[in-house]
Every structure is written in C-alpha cells, then in structure tokens.
Amino acid sequence: MSPTGHFPPAPTRRLPQDAVDRPLVGFTRDYADGEAVPRHSHERVQLLYATRGIMRITTDAAGFVVPPGRALWLPAAVPHVTAMQGPVAMRALFLRADAAQAVRMGAGPAGVTVLAVSPLLRELILAACSEPLEWDEAGRGGHLAALILDEIARAPSLPLGVPAPRDPRLLRLAAALRADPARNAGMEAWAAECGASARTLTRLFRRETGMSFGRWRQMLRLSEAAALLAQGMAPARAAAAVGYASAPAFGAAFRAAFGTTPGAGQDTDAR
Numbered sequence: 001m002s003p004t005g006h007f008p009p010a011p012t013r014r015l016p017q018d019a020v021d022r023p024l025v026g027f028t029r030d031y032a033d034g035e036a037v038p039r040h041s042h043e044r045v046q047l048l049y050a051t052r053g054i055m056r057i058t059t060d061a062a063g064f065v066v067p068p069g070r071a072l073w074l075p076a077a078v079p080h081v082t083a084m085q086g087p088v089a090m091r092a093l094f095l096r097a098d099a100a101q102a103v104r105m106g107a108g109p110a111g112v113t114v115l116a117v118s119p120l121l122r123e124l125i126l127a128a129c130s131e132p133l134e135w136d137e138a139g140r141g142g143h144l145a146a147l148i149l150d151e152i153a154r155a156p157s158l159p160l161g162v163p164a165p166r167d168p169r170l171l172r173l174a175a176a177l178r179a180d181p182a183r184n185a186g187m188e189a190w191a192a193e194c195g196a197s198a199r200t201l202t203r204l205f206r207r208e209t210g211m212s213f214g215r216w217r218q219m220l221r222l223s224e225a226a227a228l229l230a231q232g233m234a235p236a237r238a239a240a241a242v243g244y245a246s247a248p249a250f251g252a253a254f255r256a257a258f259g260t261t262p263g264a265g266q267d268t269d270a271r
C-alpha cells in the first residue's frame with residue numbers, strides 16, 4: 001500500500017490452469033510452513049482449498065483464515081497474498097468464466113467468500129485434481145465438473161473474512177491484536193498507543209471496516225479461533241487464547257457465527 005492508501009497494480013500470475021479450455025481444472029501443490037506467494041492475481045476464478053495446513057489469504061479489502069474443511073472463492077483479477085501456516089497441501093480449482101457464472105446463477109458466491117466444504121465436495125475436488133488438465137468432457141471429468149459446480153453453488157458461506165483497515169493507526173492496532181487476540185485493552189488504551197483519540201479511532205473503524213471496533217475484534221478472534229481449532233487445539237484452550245473469559249460464551253459466539261460448535265471445527269488428527 002502506498003502512503004496515500006492506494007494499492008499498486010498486482011502482477012497477473014499465469015499458470016497452465018488459466019488457459020485450459022475446460023470449465024474447471026485442478027491445481028495441486030504442497031507448500032512449506034511459512035511459505036508465501038506474493039501479491040498477485042489470476043485471470044480465472046479460483047476455489048482455494050487445502051487438505052492440510054492453514055492458508056491466510058489477504059486481499060486489498062480483507063484478510064481470510066482458511067483452515068481445512070473450508071475453501072475460499074476468489075473471483076478473477078482480485079489481487080491477493082497467500083501465506084501458509086503449517087505445511088499446506090493445496091488442492092485448488094480454476095474456473096472458466098462461464099463455469100463461474102453458472103455457480104453465481106445457482107445462488108453461489110459473487111465476491112470473495114469462505115465456503116464450508118462438505119465431505120462430498122472435498123472428494124470431488126480431490127478427484128478433479130487427479131484428472132489431466134485437458135480431461136474428457138464426455139467422460140468422468142465432465143461428470144465431476146458438473147457436480148462440483150452444483151456443490152459449490154450450495155456450499156454455505158462463513159464469516160471468516162476480517163475487513164482490513166488502511167489508516168496507519170488502525171493498521172498498528174490490527175497488527176497488535178493479530179499478534180495477541182486475547183489482549184483486552186479498551187479504546188482509550190489503544191488510542192494512547194496508536195497516537196489518536198478514542199473518538200477518532202472509533203470513527204475510523206466505522207468508516208474503513210463498516211463495523212464497530214468491538215464487532216471487528218470479535219470477527220478477528222473467531223477467525224483466529226477457527227485456525228487454532230483446525231490445528232487440533234481443544235475448544236477451551238482456543239477460547240482462552242483469543243480472549244474469551246468462558247468456554248460457554250465462546251461456544252455461543254462460535255455457533256452464532258459459523259452455525260456449528262467449536263468441537264466440530266476441531267481437527268483431532270492434528271493433535
């Protein structure tokens with residue numbers, strides 16, 4: 001981001017999947033812990049999914065935590081950075097424009113959206129990734145593609161995106177809370193640390209994120225908790241790690257946001 005708050009153009013990253021004449025095509029790659037793909041965009045819509053590890057994907061507007069069991073619908077030409085937390089086994093899909101439009105027409109996502117991945121959709125993604133780039137449209141690949149588009153369209157969306165502020169003072173606050181989500185300082189304390197009045201910070205949060213500071217902090221905490229649960233952390237420990245005073249309060253907030261219990265988001269294989 002420039003000092004004026006504007007983002008420079010993102011280079012287009014071209015892969016063979018961007019050019020294949022099929023409704024969708026799989027992309028398979030394993031990444032090391034801490035590896036990152038610098039800010040870029042693609043010519044096609046992506047469905048970013050990983051069977052292992054956590055992807056932290058940042059667009060110019062928001063940050064998204066994508067643990068296993070979730071996928072990110074990323075429209076074409078959206079600049080983003082992808083960072084890996086833990087070894088990541090990415091199994092993504094690239095969608096041609098007409099296929100992406102079919103998903104949207106079927107009540108699927110339009111903008112950048114985190115989706116719940118059902119067991120069926122997971123297996124379909126893996127099957128598509130095992131097909132050659134130019135799969136047989138009249139054979140197995142064609143049947144997989146048709147079913148995948150239907151399943152993406154009906155996949156529930158999840159609030160795992162946290163709006164990204166741009167003001168340098170808010171950026172300092174956001175970085176501090178990401179480093180320590182349990183920190184429970186009030187707005188007056190943050191104001192003293194960030195070099196702005198509490199009133200100014202409150203006004204800026206509303207203007208730049210569309211929500212109150214309290215709501216933004218709750219979204220951040222729940223997103224970080226989802227990542228901890230995906231790594232196998234027990235719900236009570238995850239609650240404490242992100243600043244919830246009690247497990248029941250955390251459970252209620254988690255259910256309200258994601259429609260499921262914290263235990264359902266826990267990866268027991270990671271422990």
